[in-house]
Amino acid sequence: MPMTITVPAPTVPVQGEAAAFPVRRIWCVGRNYAEHAREMGSDPDRTPPFFFAKPADAVVPGGGTLVFPSRTSSLHHEVELVVAIGVGGEDIAASRALEHVYGYAVGLDMTRRDLQAEAKRLGQPWALAKGFDESCPIGAILPAATGFDPTRGAIALAVNGTQRQSGDLSEMIWPVSEAIAYLSRFVALAPGDLIMTGTPAGVGPVLPGDMVTGTCAGLGEITVRYVARNTGEPA
Numbered sequence: 454m455p456m457t458i459t460v461p462a463p464t465v466p467v468q469g470e471a472a473a474f475p476v477r478r479i480w481c482v483g484r485n486y487a488e489h490a491r492e493m494g495s496d497p498d499r500t501p502p503f504f505f506a507k508p509a510d511a512v513v514p515g516g517g518t519l520v521f522p523s524r525t526s527s528l529h530h531e532v533e534l535v536v537a538i539g540v541g542g543e544d545i546a547a548s549r550a551l552e553h554v555y556g557y558a559v560g561l562d563m564t565r566r567d568l569q570a571e572a573k574r575l576g577q578p579w580a581l582a583k584g585f586d587e588s589c590p591i592g593a594i595l596p597a598a599t600g601f602d603p604t605r606g607a608i609a610l611a612v613n614g615t616q617r618q619s620g621d622l623s624e625m626i627w628p629v630s631e632a633i634a635y636l637s638r639f640v641a642l643a644p645g646d647l648i649m650t651g652t653p654a655g656v657g658p659v660l661p662g663d664m665v666t667g668t669c670a671g672l673g674e675i676t677v678r679y680v681a682r683n684t685g686e687p688a
């Protein structure tokens with residue numbers, strides 16, 4: 454007899470709405486703030502943006518207490534503006550791109566920086582450095598209909614109350630409208646897609662016991678607390 458398999462769909466709460474936003478895919482823009490590109494050792498310019506992905510179930514809606522991930526001794530925080538797509542499309546014009554947005558949130562692109570550095574060195578994909586379990590805590594989505602402006606506003610992150618990252622959405626090399634337009638030339642965007650729009654400078658390590666709080670003006674915050682693993686494995 455065939456087994457019945459049910460898979461819970463990942464969702465993110467929406468501010469002021471009873472129904473949560475169902476997550477289909479998570480696309481992430483790499484090196485989208487000049488200062489962060491420099492701190493990662495590359496030269497920021499207007500070469501085309503690049504993207505990587507996280508699995509939809511990497512989402513941790515609302516944050517909370519997380520177990521420190523396996524197989525890394527260099528877990529890094531990256532605070533990012535998250536764009537939730539509500540209307541799909543291909544070859545979307547930048548001038549119309551924001552009409553495809555359902556809402557915005559603040560999220561964390563948690564990164565196993567040691568695995569990423571090794572992947573870069575070997576010319577390998579970043580999947581396990583970026584797309585691991587619980588690697589994408591996201592705060593509640595603010596509907597775009599509220600008039601939120603994704604072209605400006607402070608974005609920051611603190612660890613245990615000490616500010617580590619600070620920037621402004623206006624510093625994006627590829628603003629939200631252009632990131633949507635560019636990505637939609639390569640994949641058909643659809644409702645449920647999330648786009649993480651890159652992180653400002655100041656990325657750094659998170660340790661077990663740390664409390665990480667990302668904020669974006671007008672969108673509230675996302676807070677995650679890490680506790681040590683208890684597996685007996687090397688970290």
Ligand code: MN
Pocket residue numbers: 481482483531533562649651652
């Ligand atoms: Mn990132």
